[in-house]
Amino acid sequence: METTDLKNTIHQLVDSVHNEHTLVNLYELVALVVEQQDLPLDTDTALLEERLKQIPGRMEQGQYTTNEQMKQLTKEWLSK
Numbered sequence: 001m002e003t004t005d006l007k008n009t010i011h012q013l014v015d016s017v018h019n020e021h022t023l024v025n026l027y028e029l030v031a032l033v034v035e036q037q038d039l040p041l042d043t044d045t046a047l048l049e050e051r052l053k054q055i056p057g058r059m060e061q062g063q064y065t066t067n068e069q070m071k072q073l074t075k076e077w078l079s080k
Helices: 003-015 020-037 045-058 067-078
Strands: none
Touching: 020 067
């Protein structure tokens, strides 16, 4: 998926959420991921490009988190 398409899809998902509590949860989750990556969202650094190139291989090797796993992790994080 192209960067522009991915951004548009993310925006559409966020726009489809009407519950303020859910939006706050989404914001906290995205902020946490960005904080842990120690990278700004909009960057063209070599490190980010290298990490992005690794994604397809990691997915083929099963190194990813499913939606269900992320839902469970989110519940755990939010209950702390």
